[in-house]
Amino acid sequence: MKSNLHILPSTTDLKIHLQTTDYGNFLNNQTNPLTVSKIDTEMRQKLCREFDYFRNHSLEPLSTFFTYMTCSYMIDNVILLMNGALQKKSVKEILVKCHPLGRFTEMEAVNIAETTSDLFNAVLVETPLAPFFQDCMSENTLDELNIELLRNKLYKSYLEAFYKFCKNHGDVTAEIMCPILEFEADRRAFIITLNSFGTELSKEDRETLYPTCGKLYPEGLRLLAQAEDFDQMKRVAEHYGVYKPLFDAVGGSGGKTLEDVFYEREVQMNVLAFNRQFHYGVFYAYVKLKEQEMRNIVWIAECISQRHRTKINSYIPIL
Amino acid sequence: MAARDVRTELDSLILQLLADLEELEAKRAALNGRVEEGWLSLAQARYAMGVKSVGPLQYASRMEPQVCVCASEAPDGLQNLRVVRAGAQIPEEVGPREAALRRRKGPTKTPEPESTTAPQDPLNWFGILVPHSLRQAQASFRDGLQLAGDIATLQIRISWGQRICFPNFLQ
Numbered sequence: 366m367k368s369n370l371h372i373l374p375s376t377t378d379l380k381i382h383l384q385t386t387d388y389g390n391f392l393n394n395q396t397n398p399l400t401v402s403k404i405d406t407e408m409r410q411k412l413c414r415e416f417d418y419f420r421n422h423s424l425e426p427l428s429t430f431f432t433y434m435t436c437s438y439m440i441d442n443v444i445l446l447m448n449g450a451l452q453k454k455s456v457k458e459i460l461v462k463c464h465p466l467g468r469f470t471e472m473e474a475v476n477i478a479e480t481t482s483d484l485f486n487a488v489l490v491e492t493p494l495a496p497f498f499q500d501c502m503s504e505n506t507l508d509e510l511n512i513e514l515l516r517n518k519l520y521k522s523y524l525e526a527f528y529k530f531c532k533n534h535g536d537v538t539a540e541i542m543c544p545i546l547e548f549e550a551d552r553r554a555f556i557i558t559l560n561s562f563g564t565e566l567s568k569e570d571r572e573t574l575y576p577t578c579g580k581l582y583p584e585g586l587r588l589l590a591q592a593e594d595f596d597q598m599k600r601v602a603e604h605y606g607v608y609k610p611l612f613d614a615v616g617g618s619g620g621k622t623l624e625d626v627f628y629e630r631e632v633q634m635n636v637l638a639f640n641r642q643f644h645y646g647v648f649y650a651y652v653k654l655k656e657q658e659m660r661n662i663v664w665i666a667e668c669i670s671q672r673h674r675t676k677i678n679s680y681i682p683i684l
Numbered sequence: 685m686a687a688r689d690v691r692t693e694l695d696s697l698i699l700q701l702l703a704d705l706e707e708l709e710a711k712r713a714a715l716n717g718r719v720e721e722g723w724l725s726l727a728q729a730r731y732a733m734g735v736k737s738v739g740p741l742q743y744a745s746r747m748e749p750q751v752c753v754c755a756s757e758a759p760d761g762l763q764n765l766r767v768v769r770a771g772a773q774i775p776e777e778v779g780p781r782e783a784a785l786r787r788r789k790g791p792t793k794t795p796e797p798e799s800t801t802a803p804q805d806p807l808n809w810f811g812i813l814v815p816h817s818l819r820q821a822q823a824s825f826r827d828g829l830q831l832a833g834d835i836a837t838l839q840i841r842i843s844w845g846q847r848i849c850f851p852n853f854l855q
Contacts, residue, residue: 445737448742452809462739509808513811517813559816622728660731663730664727668727673720
């Protein structure tokens with residue numbers, strides 16, 4: 366399917382082409398002009414319907430596994446609502462753009478919180494996110510920096526809890542999920558470090574955001590916290606056989622960024638999950654690969670609308 | 685003799701006009717390039733951060749401008765438009781029309797307290813840890829703004845040149 370998308374002159378043609386795939390008529394209710402944002406929203410809704418179908422047919426402990434999967438989207442929604450409150454946006458406007466997989470009933474009340482303790486005590490204490498607040502409690506007003514710190518600390522706690530759940534479950538699920546989550550933890554450490562260069566985030570604060578369930582813990586994380594530029598980060602990665610080739614692939618003729626290289630690795634690991642049987646990792650891998658497909662379609666749609674035909678092929682193929 | 689001087693002057697004006705037109709074309713192409721780069725970098729930022737994380741939800745409906753256009757008079761009497769940071773102290777230019785002498789040191793004034801805080805970087809609307817592509821987008825759009833100011837100045841000069849040159853050329 367992807368090979369034909371690059372010859373499409375407009376996003377309406379993209380819609381027609383997607384009708385011949387599993388996506389079917391998911392864009393039929395959308396009026397013209399078909400924006401990239403609308404395509405993304407409809408794809409998310411479709412994924413959410415599929416996910417709900419899996420979840421409705423699940424028993425414990427798979428149901429808990431599914432709840433863990435939705436937590437990352439919940440964290441994103443909470444941060445979206447809080448940033449929106451800072452910009453004085455109405456709750457309704459933001460709720461429409463929240464990720465459907467991360468919906469929870471207390472969402473509408475998130476914007477009233479002024480500090481993290483408020484947020485926990487008044488809003489999130491009854492939600493699945495409650496256990497992840499242990500390291501985040503503070504009375505500081507939620508400005509941009511504190512919201513960013515909150516996002517990363519919540520995600521760190523979530524990832525470590527999810528990792529522990531999978532490890533305790535054992536069996537093939539642990540064999541598949543633990544390496545995937547270790548990679549996710551290390552990836553976050555690298556990306557946080559890269560994006561923190563030149564910002565007001567101190568090295569000490571940066572270190573508190575690194576998830577500790579990856580291969581980099583503890584030595585790699587300690588070295589990464591001291592890194593001041595990309596080359597120093599690359600030297601840390603060279604100590605690890607898994608990450609050295611990834612960093613070597615950055616740049617080059619294709620102009621790949623570190624994020625691209627990490628997405629490719631994630632796709633490889635998720636595809637391999639389907640080679641084993643009777644484990645929960647296939648559900649996780651399915652959702653993550655679907656997300657990559659959505660990212661690819663959005664990228665192609667952006668290139669079409671911006672008339673950058675030559676860049677269309679910079680997506681990550683899922684083979 | 686006088687006619688030859690007029691023709692020489694007309695020739696130099698026309699050459700200046702053509703040079704300005706060439707510069708205008710080049711600057712327009714550069715502006716288009718910067719704006720396209722900026723939009724592509726925004727698309728790359730959306731790829732890394734998520735479509736809903738780089739969009740209208742992240743900025744307020746009312747914003748304080750970070751830059752403004754400053755109009756001043758050039759020595760040849762034409763308007764010069766520059767894009768400057770809002771609130772920046774611009775050194776005063778003494779034009780040829782200023783007949784009176786200026787005092788080097790004005791009467792001592794008590795310094796006014798800073799009424800406004802430093803303007804916030806719009807990059808922070810999207811978070812503190814933003815990907816490199818978003819910073820690149822900001823840099824591209826900033827360059828584009830500078831070019832826009834230069835293009836406006838050039839267009840003023842070209843219109844003036846056209847008004848002067850063509851009627852005289854026909855005589």
